[in-house]
Every structure is written in C-alpha cells, then in structure tokens.
Amino acid sequence: MGISKIAYSPNGLVHFSVGAIIQKEGKYLLLDRANVPEGFAGVAGHVEVGESAEQAIIREVKEEVGLDVRGCKPVFEETLYGSWCKRGIQNHHWQVFECEVKGQEKKNKESKSIGWYSPSEINKLNLEPSWVIILKKLEII
Numbered sequence: 001m002g003i004s005k006i007a008y009s010p011n012g013l014v015h016f017s018v019g020a021i022i023q024k025e026g027k028y029l030l031l032d033r034a035n036v037p038e039g040f041a042g043v044a045g046h047v048e049v050g051e052s053a054e055q056a057i058i059r060e061v062k063e064e065v066g067l068d069v070r071g072c073k074p075v076f077e078e079t080l081y082g083s084w085c086k087r088g089i090q091n092h093h094w095q096v097f098e099c100e101v102k103g104q105e106k107k108n109k110e111s112k113s114i115g116w117y118s119p120s121e122i123n124k125l126n127l128e129p130s131w132v133i134i135l136k137k138l139e140i141i
C-alpha cells in the first residue's frame, strides 16, 4: 500500500479518491465494503503519490475485483465532505470513471461481497454515502 496523495484546504486535509462505474447489460458492479465507510459502493480507492487518477483506477479495479480496465472516461469530479476513511481523513476529492473491463470478477478481503445490481436493486441497498451522491449525479438512481 503506497502513500495517499493529500492536499490542504480551508475545510481540512483532502484525500484524492477514484471510483469506477462498471456496467454490464444494465447492471452495475458494486461491492459491500468491509472497511469504513461501510455500505455498498463501486470500486474505489485513494490516488497515491506519483500516480495519476487513471493509473489509480486501473490499479484499484484490478486489486479489488480482479478485472482489467481496457478503457475509461471521466464522468464525475467533485470534493465530497464528511465520509471518514480508514486513514482518518474526512474530505475526498473524487474522480469517477466509466470503465470498460475484461475478465472475470472476483472479490478480495476489502469486500464482504460483490455483485451486479440493476438501478432498482441499487435503490434498496444500504449505499456508502458518497456513492448515493455519485450515483444520483450520474442519474443511475
């Protein structure tokens, strides 16, 4: 695990987060997070020092769900306040990408489970708060 990229802001320290929207036949790949902040979320993680957001999302998708990213395009960028991460930072500057992937998904220890969910199924899940904002902004839910 590398060193997370960090910045200072009037609201305190900011981490840089990346997230992946991975869709197949109208369903979205979400995982039930084993770490704080808990809840269902897309693949996500911190950008590390010396890494671009694109490099970070490719690495996180491989680490968290075992898939190879073949292409990604940015669909969301915003700083979200108030979701503490396990590294003790409350503010996260999010960059979310829609990713084309290859391979067979499999979970790692950072997830209780992973699965494909339709928008109506997503609406019934206990989502991680940042992902409520992201999925609403993208008009998925």
Ligand SMILES: [Zn+2]
Pocket (backbone or CB within 6 Å): 015, 046, 085, 086, 087, 088, 089, 092
């Ligand atoms: Zn963080």
